[in-house]
Amino acid sequence: MSEQIDQALARKYDAGFVSEIESETFPIGLDEDVIARLSAIKGEPEWMLEWRLKAYRTWLKMEEPDWAHVDYPKVDYQSISYYSAPKSMKDKPKSLDEVDPELLRTYEKLGIPLHEQEMLAGVAVDAVFDSVSVVTTFREKLEEAGVIFCPISEALHKYPDLVKKYLGTVVPRGDNFFAALNSAVFTDGSFVYIPKGVRCPMELSTYFRINEQNTGQFERTLIVAEEGSHVSYLEGCTAPQRDENQLHAAVVELVALDDAEIKYSTVQNWYPGDENGKGGIYNFVTKRGLCEKNAKISWTQVETGSAVTWKYPSCILKGDNSVGEFYSVALTRGKQQADTGTKMIHLGKNTKSTIISKGISAGRSNNAYRGLVRMGPGAEGARNFTECDSLLIGDQCGAHTFPYIESSNPTAIVEHEATTSKVSDDQLFLCRQRGLDPEKAVSMIVNGFCKEVFRELPMEFAVEAGKLLEISLEGSVG
């Protein structure tokens, strides 16, 4: 083993090799050479390649988890291409004007008008098209505040020490099968750094989109909030229709130092597959945040897409008085499968966590909440409140709840509430009698069910999330 590492470290890469494949898509398959080429293209520091290779070797020894309440054909990791770049990326665009109009038109079709966002929403957008960041806006305003918001590949060049200090500290390389794979082959993602005491002057937002066929996407996001700082980050995703399943295994790490606050919101709208579940995206994501003293991390997610979702945004409440929150709406329809929830690990004294999970199942879909609340021996006076509600539309779908509660401290209090309800004929009839068509009625009822979560989203995205549910529910009323 150590021989292999030595070999890898001894390996040299020349620049000519890089330009040759710069705008290409890698052939399918994964081995140490692929990782080395990937790292070379990115011009990464030596330690990064070493880190990736260690992750890869760990991954080789791991097995794909099968405990989730989902069922999908095994992924052949050797039939995936691990890198692709849009052709027009040879010269990085300096502004929107320099961006390939074809790419911009695609974004517009997806309802992501960058120009409009730039002007109206005051949102800085770091758009990821396939594996490479295409557009970054509002950089200057953020720079004034000392905030760093850039592709992680760029951060590796400009701020290597910061990345090195925090990368893998919350989600270690070998944390789980998908995280290990991501660590080995991640291509891009976002890096955010908020200096001490700074309140980020705007919402930070990244839109991801999967484009090239057969290209697994492995985003890596790292957000570091220094002492007393504050940031709100939104990630929104959508992908076009296609026939082959696509793998997405992202890792998101949040570090909230003393008195810092990170709010992370996700609207996820990837292609869920056709009526029979064919062609949808596999979404196997590891998201975790670490809270130091008095820090707060809040995860809000609205998930309507993907064929299979496996996702548990978690908080490690290490510091005393730290707070973790998880607000989730997960909607499944057709033959979608979602196994999602959270983990709240209470280590510090008087730590608090709140979990509000709303699962909506329609069609023949299956929707599972899986949540762990762990009170460590040091979690004096810690509290958790969990509310887990399921709403069924029709009679062929399923809702499942798997709560895990572990308490090693007698002073800690854990509360769990769960309900299951149906969109009733009475409710539908009332709405229709008042003049609403059935689809509008269902969407209103579902929006009402999700209200507690939607109000946690930034205003403009709450509206978007409501619309997304409405679109997703189209045709689900029989």
Added chain:
Amino acid sequence: MLSIKDLHARVEETTILKGLNLEIKPGEVHAIMGPNGAGKSTLGYVLSGRDGYEVESGSVEMDGKDLLDMEVEERAQAGLFLAFQYPVEIPGVSNMEFMKESVNALREARGEKSLSSAEFLKKAKEACKQVELPLDFLKRGVNEGFSGGEKKRNEIMQLIMLEPKLAILDESDSGLDVDALQVVANGVNSQRDGKRSFIVVTHYQRLLDYIQPDYVHILSKGKIVKSGGPELAKEVEASGYAWLAEAEGADA
């Protein structure tokens, strides 16, 4: 404005309405009384088009249009309103949102512009006042945690907001104390404008002391067995419904 001819309707396998006839002109208030199981609530559901209530034969025209051919929401958009006996809760959807969607859906169907938020709010506040509901009711979820009386008043509030051509009140008096009854009746009376028609379904004569009907019909076993003026309600009050059995005996 409403013409029901020889209406037969069933729920599952049981025929409930067995040849019901009723003519209602604009501005008229018709009370439908009758014992439990006579088909009073069924009539409201059949007219509004609820799933599971199947018309076997007969016809219903509203303003010359075939009502039975229309979807539930189309009937509502055509001006038919049903005040529910047991209003259902819609958690998380505020009364305000619900009414706004509803008012604007009806306006859109009539080819009118949506109300602005300010116009809507003004209207909603007035409606609340009329049925003596505090304004914070607008922010609460539809019927969520409302008392029985609050639910009934909320139905009348919706009636006032939606300005239907024909309002069917399904036992809007049940479970109300005298004060609440008065409020509900006042709300209804405020909407009598000589054009709007009402079908007031009730088991008891009491409500009709407050809402003066033009006609009273006695429904029994799916048919109207007797029609008259307000004095018929007094008769029922005095003698109950037991005479119906005797009358049928006499018919045979």
